[in-house]
Amino acid sequence: MSVLLSATSVGFQRGGKTILQDADIQVSSQEIVTLIGPNGAGKTTLVRLLLGLMKPDSGAIQRSKDLVVGYMPQKLNIDNTMPLSVQRFLALTGQKSGEINNALARVGVGTLKKQSMVDLSGGETQRVLLARALLRKPNLLVLDEPVQGVDVAGQAQLYDLIAELRDELSAGVLMISHDLHLVMAKTDTVVCLNKHVCCHGHPEAVTAHPAYLELFGQNQSASVAVYTHHHDHTHDHHGDVHTDTHSHCTDATHSH
Numbered sequence: 001m002s003v004l005l006s007a008t009s010v011g012f013q014r015g016g017k018t019i020l021q022d023a024d025i026q027v028s029s030q031e032i033v034t035l036i037g038p039n040g041a042g043k044t045t046l047v048r049l050l051l052g053l054m055k056p057d058s059g060a061i062q063r064s065k066d067l068v069v070g071y072m073p074q075k076l077n078i079d080n081t082m083p084l085s086v087q088r089f090l091a092l093t094g095q096k097s098g099e100i101n102n103a104l105a106r107v108g109v110g111t112l113k114k115q116s117m118v119d120l121s122g123g124e125t126q127r128v129l130l131a132r133a134l135l136r137k138p139n140l141l142v143l144d145e146p147v148q149g150v151d152v153a154g155q156a157q158l159y160d161l162i163a164e165l166r167d168e169l170s171a172g173v174l175m176i177s178h179d180l181h182l183v184m185a186k187t188d189t190v191v192c193l194n195k196h197v198c199c200h201g202h203p204e205a206v207t208a209h210p211a212y213l214e215l216f217g218q219n220q221s222a223s224v225a226v227y228t229h230h231h232d233h234t235h236d237h238h239g240d241v242h243t244d245t246h247s248h249c250t251d252a253t254h255s256h
């Protein structure tokens with residue numbers, strides 16, 4: 001797995017306020033990294049820095065030379081007074097209709113080509129946005145709250161689809177999520193952010209960490225356990241059990 005992009009000791013301030021401090025994150029090909037944290041934790045800021053849309057005040061951002069990002073935004077601002085079909089919305093990317101048809105079919109909304117964007121359901125909108133990201137033939141998908149406005153059954157399906165696309169494209173995936181349970185089952189690495197990285201590692205390890213529990217509470221941890229597979233230990237050839245030590249946590253210096 002090659003590293004697609006990384007941030008090292010990144011700091012960012014605005015208006016005399018520290019938004020990020022000493023933040024580290026790394027995304028490799030074929031890896032699903034989920035960034036979680038409370039409102040205002042700096043998640044979107046960190047993603048914008050990683051994508052090169054803003055410059056950090058300190059620290060370093062590195063992107064691989066062949067990086068092609070397919071970005072799915074948190075919100076889509078469409079003028080409700082201007083009818084825009086799904087097909088025309090995707091044609092704005094400059095891609096040919098054959099490519100557009102393929103992308104729509106791949107995300108399961110091939111029949112919605114002629115439908116107006118404003119009439120799509122939450123789940124359909126997210127799938128069209130995912131199709132738009134795919135049209136770039138990305139090796140990294142960056143998804144800001146990909147399941148917002150989608151019901152629980154639809155959320156699980158979308159996470160399944162994202163994991164399938166990761167496999168098909170051999171791409172890395174960086175997701176921002178508020179959802180704390182469904183997402184975990186499909187995630188390789190969770191990064192828990194609150195201005196700095198409180199803890200990161202495999203979902204099972206992170207959700208048991210004191211910094212995570214302080215931010216999200218014990219009951220979230222219980223619901224995570226329902227959805228994740230437990231492989232948090234290994235056996236050596238003598239049969240001894242070793243606890244997984246992938247999680248690395250720094251001292252949590254939260255500002256409240």
Ligand SMILES: Nc1ncnc2c1ncn2[C@@H]1O[C@H](COP(=O)(O)OP(=O)(O)OP(=O)(O)O)[C@@H](O)[C@H]1O
Pocket residue numbers: 014015019037038039040041042043044045046
């Ligand atoms: N350019 C800016 N100038 C001033 N403050 C900013 C700027 N950009 C972000 N902030 C502030 O930085 C903090 C972090 O914002 P950010 O959008 O990165 O958080 P987030 O974790 O993505 O939040 P949410 O979960 O609510 O989307 C917020 O308090 C926001 O108001």
